[in-house]
Structures are given as structure tokens and as C-alpha cells.
Amino acid sequence: MIILSIDSSTPVAGIAVADEQRLLGEMMVNTENTHSEKLLPMIVSLLEELKLKPENLDVVAIMQGPGSFTGLRIGMATAKGLVQGCGAKLVVVPTLDCMAYNLVNYPGLVCPVLNAQKKQVYTALYATEQGNWQRKSEYQAIAAEDLAEQLLELKQDVWFLGDGLNAYADVFQAKLGDYCHFAPMHQHLPRAAALAVLALEKAKQGEYADLYTTEPIYIRKSEAEVQWEMKHNTCSVQ
Numbered sequence: 001m002i003i004l005s006i007d008s009s010t011p012v013a014g015i016a017v018a019d020e021q022r023l024l025g026e027m028m029v030n031t032e033n034t035h036s037e038k039l040l041p042m043i044v045s046l047l048e049e050l051k052l053k054p055e056n057l058d059v060v061a062i063m064q065g066p067g068s069f070t071g072l073r074i075g076m077a078t079a080k081g082l083v084q085g086c087g088a089k090l091v092v093v094p095t096l097d098c099m100a101y102n103l104v105n106y107p108g109l110v111c112p113v114l115n116a117q118k119k120q121v122y123t124a125l126y127a128t129e130q131g132n133w134q135r136k137s138e139y140q141a142i143a144a145e146d147l148a149e150q151l152l153e154l155k156q157d158v159w160f161l162g163d164g165l166n167a168y169a170d171v172f173q174a175k176l177g178d179y180c181h182f183a184p185m186h187q188h189l190p191r192a193a194a195l196a197v198l199a200l201e202k203a204k205q206g207e208y209a210d211l212y213t214t215e216p217i218y219i220r221k222s223e224a225e226v227q228w229e230m231k232h233n234t235c236s237v238q
Helices: 035-049 069-086 095-103 144-154 165-179 192-204 223-237
Strands: 003-007 012-018 023-030 059-063 089-093 109-117 120-123 126-129 132-135 140-143 158-161 180-182
Touching: 003 035, 003 069, 003 192, 012 035, 012 192, 023 035, 023 192, 035 069, 059 069, 059 192, 069 089, 089 095, 089 192, 095 109, 095 120, 095 126, 095 132, 095 158, 095 192, 109 144, 109 165, 120 144, 140 144, 144 165, 158 165, 165 180
Parallel strands: 003 059, 059 089, 109 158, 158 180
Antiparallel strands: 003 012, 012 023, 109 120, 109 126, 120 140, 126 132
């Protein structure tokens, strides 16, 4: 089984190719959201380097979100287009799950934080318990200060990673003190390789996504949707 995994849910553009035994290749750039220009050339380049063709792919995996609304749509469209074109199966994995998997088997709680703008982060909590990797909370968009307050009540070591730390690391450190830990820099960002590993497990269980109904996980509405609803409600009142 050969898997191509794609990530465009954050400023990182990443792809990886793996089979059931090993990671065959990975490419990643972290230079802001120009995924419409980067993804396809990266995919073509990596497949050529590995002497593979699109028809050799059994699974195309995509990070489902949350994250950048535009990036999520670009990634989902790219993955679905490849699936239709080469006859592969589609697998989706939430972005926060993939990020947290960078720290699988770390002690304590793992807390990926993505900058959600509007003074919020996208996050969820994870832990390895009795050898099992588990998500321990719902996906949510929450103010960094409120998240820190919730975590303090747990009185457990928390390992943070993600681009939300660029804005809020000081908030978590000040509130959590000795409970606060930061992942090494090379583990901070989403990795298409982690997506490939998680997607492989889903594929083995036959957990494929429907090509026509699967959508990104946004968690909250886009600014355009919020503005439209405000305008619509105002017009209704008048």
C-alpha cells in the first residue's frame, strides 16, 4: 500500500509518501499560505524522485482541519482531484491529531495550539495511557488565557506545540509555571509524515472518506459567513 499525504491546513505546505514499512520521502516548506502555487509542483517533484506515478498511489490522505480556511479548501480539492484522477482511496485525519502525534508517548498531556486569529487558538488534548494514544477533549477554538486557566485546574504536565506558541507561549508559561513544557522546534509544526502514519492505520481498518460528502473541519464560521449573517439578520429586522 502506497500513501501520499498532503498538508495545507496551516502556513506549512507538506507532502509525504510512505508504504506499510517505511517513510519513502517528505517535503515541507513553512513560508506562509501560497499552497495553490506549491502543492502540485511538490507532489510532482517527490513522485518523480521516488520513480512513482499517480496511478501507483493506493491512498491519498489529507489533514482535515481545523486551520486556515483557504488552505483547507485548497488541500481538500487537491486530494479529491488526485483520488478521482488516479483511482486511489481518500483518508482524512484532523490536523490537531496529526500535530499531537509528533509527541506520541510523551509523559503528561499533549496540547497542540494553532493560531486561530481573533485572540484564539484551535486546540485539543491528547495523552498516552497504558500504551494507547487517545484524544482527551473536543476540538475547540478558545482564547489562550481561557485555555491556560482550564489546564491549570488539571494540575498535570502539559507539552505544547504549534504556531500558536509564537503569540501565546508567554501566556501559558506565566499561568502554568512548572506544568508548562514546550516541544523542541523540529516537532512544533504539522508533519505530512505523521499524517501518513495515522492514515495508514485508518486504511488498514477500511476507514475511507466519502469523496463527495467529506468536508474540512472548520470549528467556527469564516469571517465572510459571520458578516453575511450579521447583514442578513439586520435586513430581516428592518
